[in-house]
Amino acid sequence: MRKYKGNVTTPVGFFASGIYAGIRKEKKDIAIVYSQAPCVAGGTFTTNRVKAAPVVWDMEILHNGQPKHAVVLNSGIANACMGEQGKEDNYRMAAKTAGALLISPEQVFTASTGIIGQPLPMDVIEKGIAAAADQLKSEEEAGKDAAQAIMTTDTFCKTVACSFMDMDDEVEIHLGGMCKGSGMIHPNMATMLAVVTTDIAIDEALLQEAVSAVVADTFNMISVDRDTSTNDTFLVLANGMAGNKKIEKKNKVYDDFVRALFVVCKDLAKKIARDGEGATKLLEVKVRHAKTKKDAVLASKAVVSSNLVKAAFFGNDANWGRVLCAMGYSGAQFQPEKVDISLVHEDDEVELVSKGMALAFSEKEATEMLSHEKVTFVINLNDGYEKATAWGCDLTYDYVKINGDYRS
Amino acid sequence: MRKYKGNVTTPVGFFASGIYAGIRKEKKDIAIVYSQAPCVAGGTFTTNRVKAAPVVWDMEILHNGQPKHAVVLNSGIANACMGEQGKEDNYRMAAKTAGALLISPEQVFTASTGIIGQPLPMDVIEKGIAAAADQLKSEEEAGKDAAQAIMTTDTFCKTVACSFMDMDDEVEIHLGGMCKGSGMIHPNMATMLAVVTTDIAIDEALLQEAVSAVVADTFNMISVDRDTSTNDTFLVLANGMAGNKKIEKKNKVYDDFVRALFVVCKDLAKKIARDGEGATKLLEVKVRHAKTKKDAVLASKAVVSSNLVKAAFFGNDANWGRVLCAMGYSGAQFQPEKVDISLVHEDDEVELVSKGMALAFSEKEATEMLSHEKVTFVINLNDGYEKATAWGCDLTYDYVKINGDYRS
Numbered sequence: 001m002r003k004y005k006g007n008v009t010t011p012v013g014f015f016a017s018g019i020y021a022g023i024r025k026e027k028k029d030i031a032i033v034y035s036q037a038p039c040v041a042g043g044t045f046t047t048n049r050v051k052a053a054p055v056v057w058d059m060e061i062l063h064n065g066q067p068k069h070a071v072v073l074n075s076g077i078a079n080a081c082m083g084e085q086g087k088e089d090n091y092r093m094a095a096k097t098a099g100a101l102l103i104s105p106e107q108v109f110t111a112s113t114g115i116i117g118q119p120l121p122m123d124v125i126e127k128g129i130a131a132a133a134d135q136l137k138s139e140e141e142a143g144k145d146a147a148q149a150i151m152t153t154d155t156f157c158k159t160v161a162c163s164f165m166d167m168d169d170e171v172e173i174h175l176g177g178m179c180k181g182s183g184m185i186h187p188n189m190a191t192m193l194a195v196v197t198t199d200i201a202i203d204e205a206l207l208q209e210a211v212s213a214v215v216a217d218t219f220n221m222i223s224v225d226r227d228t229s230t231n232d233t234f235l236v237l238a239n240g241m242a243g244n245k246k247i248e249k250k251n252k253v254y255d256d257f258v259r260a261l262f263v264v265c266k267d268l269a270k271k272i273a274r275d276g277e278g279a280t281k282l283l284e285v286k287v288r289h290a291k292t293k294k295d296a297v298l299a300s301k302a303v304v305s306s307n308l309v310k311a312a313f314f315g316n317d318a319n320w321g322r323v324l325c326a327m328g329y330s331g332a333q334f335q336p337e338k339v340d341i342s343l344v345h346e347d348d349e350v351e352l353v354s355k356g357m358a359l360a361f362s363e364k365e366a367t368e369m370l371s372h373e374k375v376t377f378v379i380n381l382n383d384g385y386e387k388a389t390a391w392g393c394d395l396t397y398d399y400v401k402i403n404g405d406y407r408s
Numbered sequence: 409m410r411k412y413k414g415n416v417t418t419p420v421g422f423f424a425s426g427i428y429a430g431i432r433k434e435k436k437d438i439a440i441v442y443s444q445a446p447c448v449a450g451g452t453f454t455t456n457r458v459k460a461a462p463v464v465w466d467m468e469i470l471h472n473g474q475p476k477h478a479v480v481l482n483s484g485i486a487n488a489c490m491g492e493q494g495k496e497d498n499y500r501m502a503a504k505t506a507g508a509l510l511i512s513p514e515q516v517f518t519a520s521t522g523i524i525g526q527p528l529p530m531d532v533i534e535k536g537i538a539a540a541a542d543q544l545k546s547e548e549e550a551g552k553d554a555a556q557a558i559m560t561t562d563t564f565c566k567t568v569a570c571s572f573m574d575m576d577d578e579v580e581i582h583l584g585g586m587c588k589g590s591g592m593i594h595p596n597m598a599t600m601l602a603v604v605t606t607d608i609a610i611d612e613a614l615l616q617e618a619v620s621a622v623v624a625d626t627f628n629m630i631s632v633d634r635d636t637s638t639n640d641t642f643l644v645l646a647n648g649m650a651g652n653k654k655i656e657k658k659n660k661v662y663d664d665f666v667r668a669l670f671v672v673c674k675d676l677a678k679k680i681a682r683d684g685e686g687a688t689k690l691l692e693v694k695v696r697h698a699k700t701k702k703d704a705v706l707a708s709k710a711v712v713s714s715n716l717v718k719a720a721f722f723g724n725d726a727n728w729g730r731v732l733c734a735m736g737y738s739g740a741q742f743q744p745e746k747v748d749i750s751l752v753h754e755d756d757e758v759e760l761v762s763k764g765m766a767l768a769f770s771e772k773e774a775t776e777m778l779s780h781e782k783v784t785f786v787i788n789l790n791d792g793y794e795k796a797t798a799w800g801c802d803l804t805y806d807y808v809k810i811n812g813d814y815r816s
Contacts, residue, residue, distance in 0.1 A: 050736030050744045081732055083745065083765045116729025117766040230733050307715070308811055315812025321524025324489055325638050328458030336458045337491060357491045358525040397805045403716055404723025 001256070003263055006161025007143030008033050010176035011199035013241040015136040018149030021128025023076035023114075023121060028149035030128040031073045033195055034101060034136050038067030039237040040204035041109070042211035044219075046232035052080035053090035054110040055233055061106050063204065071109040071195050071235055072097040072129060073150050075180070077120050079112040080230040089120045096126045100133035111193045111233045113152055113180060147178035150193055153277050153402055154180050160267040162260045166244045166253045173200045173242045173257065177264045179234075181272030194219065194234045194268055200257055201240030202247040210258045211236050218265035221297070221390045222273040223305040236261070273304075273391035274374075278398030283313055284376040286389045295332040295381070296388035302330030303377065304392030313375070314394035318343060318366035320352040323377060340380040345369045349378075409664070411671055414569025415551030416441050418584035419607035421649035423544040426557030429536025431484035431522075431529060436557035438536040439481045441603055442509060442544050446475030447645040448612035449517070450619035452627075454640035460488035461498035462518040463641055469514050471612065479517040479603050479643055480505040480537060481558050483588070485528050487520040488638040497528045504534045508541035519601045519641045521560055521588060555586035558601055561685050561810055562588050568675040570668045574652045574661045581608045581650045581665065585672045589680030602627065602642045602676055608665055609648030610655040618666045619644050626673035629705070629798045630681040631713040644669070681712075681799035682782075686806030691721055692784040694797045703740040703789070704796035710738030711785065712800030721783070722802035726751060726774035728760040731785060748788040753777045757786075 009016050015034045023029040043062050045055050061068075072093055079086050090112075094105040101108075112120070136142070147157045161176040179194035211234070219234060240246065247254050274282040285303045290296035303309055306326040312319035320341050327334065341353035343366055350366050351359050369375060417424050423442045431437040451470050453463050469476075480501055487494050498520075502513040509516075520528070544550070555565045569584040587602035610618075619642070627642060648654065655662050682690040693711045698704035711717055714734040720727035728749050735742065749761035751774055758774050759767050777783060 048733065048736035049740075049742070050732050078729075081729060081744070081761075081764055081766065083763075116727075116733060117761075230729075230736060307807075311808050311811030314808060317812065319524075321486075321489060321638075324458050325456060325524060328456035328638060332457075334457070336489070353489075353525075355491075356489055358489065395808055395811075397808050399715075400719050400722060400803055400805050400808060403719030403803075404725065 001162060001164040001260055001263065003160065003162045003267065006140060006176050007147055007159035008176045008178050008195055008197045009138050009140055009143035010161035011174035011197045013037050013199060013239050014176070014197045015138050016143045016146040017132045017135040017137065018145030018147065019128060019132045019135060021131065022124045023074060028145060029075050030125070030132050031146035031149035032070060032097060032132045032136060033146060033197060034070045035237060035239040037239040037241050039069065039239045040202060040207050041068045042208040042236045044211060044215045044234050046230060048230050050081065050230045052078050052112060052231040053082060053086035054079060054112050055231060057090050057094065058109050058233060058235070061109070063208070064106060066106050068109065068237060069103045069107045070097055070101055071111065071237070073111040073193060074125060075150050075152050076114040077112060077118050078114045078116050078231050079120050080116040082117070082119060085119060089122055092122060093125060093129065096129045097133065100130055109235055113150065113193050113231055116230060143176065143178065150178070150180040152180060154275055156275055158268055158271040158275070160264055162263050164256050164260050168253070169244045171243045173244060174198060175260050175264050177268050179268040179272060181275060196236045196261070196264055198236065198238045199240065199242035200238050200247070201242065201244050202238050202257070206247060206250070206254065207236060207238055210261055214258065214261045214265050218262065218269040221301065221388065222269045223301060223392050270391050273393050276393035277402045278396040279393030280314065280396055281372070281394055282374040283392045283394065284374065284389060285379065286376060286387065287379045287381065288387045289384055290381045290386045291333060291384035293386045293388065295334060296386050298330040298332040299327045299334065299379065300388045300390035302326040304390045307395055310392065310395035313370060314396050316367045316370040318352060318363065318370060324353070334381045334383055338382040340382065342378045343369050344376040344378050345372050409570060409572040409668055409671065411568065411570045411675065414548060414584050415555055415567035415586050416584045416603055416605045417546050417548055417551035418569035419582035419605045421445050421607060421647050422584070422605045423546050424551045424554040425540045425543040425545065426553030426555065427536060427540045427543060429539065430532045431482060436553060437483050438533070438540050439554035439557035440478060440505060440540045440544060441554060441605060442478045443645060443647040445647040445649050447477065447647045448610065448615055449476045450616040450644045452619060452623050452642050454638060456638050458489065458638045460486050460520060460639040461490060461494035462487060462520050463639060465498050465502065466517050466641060466643070469517065471616070472514060474514050476517065476645060477511045477515045478505055478509055479519065479645070481519040481601060482533060483558050483560050484522040485520060485526050486522045486524045486639050487528050488524040490525070490527060493527060497530055500530060501533060501537065504537045505541065508538055517643055521558065521601050521639055524638060551584065551586065558586070558588040560588060562683055564683055566676055566679040566683070568672055570671050572664050572668050576661070577652045579651045581652060582606060583668050583672050585676050587676040587680060589683060604644045604669070604672055606644065606646045607648065607650035608646050608655070609650065609652050610646050610665070614655055614658070614662065615644060615646055618669055622666065622669045622673050626670065626677040629709065629796065630677045631709060631798070631800050678799050681801055684801035685810045686804040687801030688722065688804060689780070689802055690782040691800045691802065692782065692797060693787065694784060694795065695787045695789065696795045697792055698789045698794040699741060699792035701794045701796065703742060704794045706738040706740040707735045707742065707787065708796045708798035710734040712798045715803055718800065718803035721778060722804050724775045724778040726760060726771065726778060732761070742789045742791055746790040748790065750786045751777050752784040752786050753780050
């Protein structure tokens with residue numbers, strides 16, 4: 001398996017574009033991802049009770065029996081909490097895209113991100129969609145344009161690609177992805193907006209199974225601010241153009257595909273965590289030797305989600321008491337007096353806690369370790385064989401600044 | 409019923425002291441609250457799986473059949489995650505207090521707050537306890553000293569008193585309270601440290617019932633940072649010196665007492681929320697017309713706990729989309745398309761949302777309203793007859809500053 005630079009246009013037969021329509025100020029704001037060949041699709045969506053219009057639409061058309069061809073996305077306005085008008089505007093987005101690509105609206109997924117409670121400027125959007133459809137290209141640059149068009153407070157553009165060989169059929173299968181993150185990030189089903197394309201030929205039910213499995217250990221394990229958005233959407237489109245024998249049951253190629261999808265999603269998820277609003281670094285929390293998977297998940301997510309841990313992390317303070325405290329209220333079952341905690345960066349390790357009690361570690365060494373751009377806490381519960389890893393970021397002045405003044 | 413300035417020494421027969429022992433730098437750090445007359449007690453404690461030694465001790469001795477006489481409290485070090493040594497040190501705190509007051513250690517509650525994972529400096533503590541026991545007084549000033557001694561990052565001292573007439577017995581019954589809050593505040597059972605004294609004569613089981621009922625609607629409805637501490641402790645001591653006929657069953661005096669206890673606890677809880685670390689104002693969220701009480705509680709707590717809502721509140725931004733989003737992931741059952749949201753300050757009201765959709769409100773007016781020191785969101789679910797109110801504060805640069813550098 002090979003992971004490399006690339007994006008949604010990396011797999012064979014996918015086209016993309018990202019243009020400036022005028023929803024936002026001086027920033028690309030509409031993207032289209034398109035496959036001429038019909039695709040099967042998989043997806044997961046926000047669990048928030050308040051769902052944006054595009055989420056409702058995507059859930060409706062996913063697995064409706066029709067082949068899919070495109071995703072149209074906009075940044076700037078979320079099209080959430082807009083009632084009937086929101087639904088109509090969303091349908092017009094799908095219909096406009098479908099008209100330009102000579103397909104039907106039910107073959108087009110939609111996604112919006114930005115401010116809640118404002119109407120989409122439909123004139124601007126429809127002109128933008130026409131322009132974006134005109135500019136669809138299969139070049140890497142076009143995929144990058146699309147990834148840029150969905151950014152909001154993101155500070156860098158998030159894409160990745162990966163491929164592996166199907167030895168039986170002697171074909172290479174590609175995956176490419178893009179996503180946006182930043183704020184309102186505590187996915188509980190899917191992430192903000194993420195689109196992965198692949199040229200694999202696969203049965204739609206199996207694709208959905210792979211998507212659901214991979215999301216649980218990747219996008220669902222990150223948190224920027226514990227706020228599960230109204231718009232979280234993760235979509236995978238598979239157009240079968242790699243030329244492999246269509247996967248109809250779980251075999252070696254399927255396993256390889258799940259692994260590749262995991263690599264792509266983990267990469268995107270970590271990029272979202274690293275680029276959390278105002279963040280200066282990536283926090284990784286590995287919980288090991290938990291009694292159950294659920295305990296490992298609860299404990300690791302509570303630690304990356306704790307404001308106090310995140311603020312200490314920003315201040316390069318090895319405040320492990322807050323780590324243990326967060327685990328304590330997480331709902332995870334564990335014995336505090338069995339817990340070991342270490343701080344790890346590359347080959348270095350500082351042991352902070354052994355059997356639930358402080359070790360005499362060098363504060364200087366710990367602070368130095370915490371000052372790196374990526375830091376890992378390894379937490380050993382010494383209570384079983386299950387594990388989980390969660391990702392988050394530090395809580396900084398800039399988070400407050402960005403969110404104290406987002407709408408203006 | 410009368411609410412007024414006062415504290416734990418307001419009820420008849422209670423003594424207090426707060427002194428500087430040397431655990432902290434230039435700040436009072438040990439407090440004792442004492443009643444010569446034997447007390448019945450009620451209490452609630454943190455639900456965090458990681459419980460500090462004093463919490464474990466208090467849970468052990470509460471309702472052990474022995475009359476209670478005192479609470480000893482220290483700030484600076486939390487005595488949490490210290491294993492056997494923590495237990496021993498805690499017992500020595502109780503024993504030293506008991507020795508000075510000629511009672512048994514099992515009649516003394518303990519409470520600690522501060523840094524997790526450091527040992528108590530027992531020399532300093534024991535000398536401090538002796539000094540504090542020497543200085544016990546029944547004057548208001550002494551109660552204030554005690555309240556000051558338990559402050560950590562609190563910016564003001566939190567006390568209140570209240571009294572009501574028992575008309576049958578023609579006696580006045582008093583309640584007095586103190587607490588400390590600030591960070592790691594998301595009580596789920598009790599609050600950080602809070603002590604309420606009262607001179608009512610009451611059966612211990614009834615007192616506990618009153619305590620549990622009142623906590624649910626007061627201390628358990630505040631959040632500063634969603635971090636439930638290892639040390640949360642709320643204790644009520646009742647010494648019977650008001651001279652009323654002892655309450656053995658629920659009658660009018662009992663109901664009046666519950667109301668008075670509610671007034672005291674609500675006052676203290678709101679002070680904690682208002683004085684959250686780095687906070688500049690109090691956020692009150694009233695959820696009305698919910699189908700069930702649980703839905704009202706979940707929705708209101710999610711809103712006051714949301715980092716995004718709190719940051720918007722700091723920025724005086726009437727970002728109601730974040731309010732609705734937080735309700736959406738709270739787990740509360742409600743119909744988004746039925747929800748009304750208003751911003752209320754004293755007699756002014758700005759309607760933001762009607763039936764789940766944006767109203768055309770004046771941003772200027774809303775911003776002006778949000779700039780007050782206390783702001784209320786009234787959220788009407790239009791779905792039933794239950795309600796709940798939660799309190800929180802804004803998320804500011806100073807929260808990050810304080811918590812990025814707490815231990816140094």
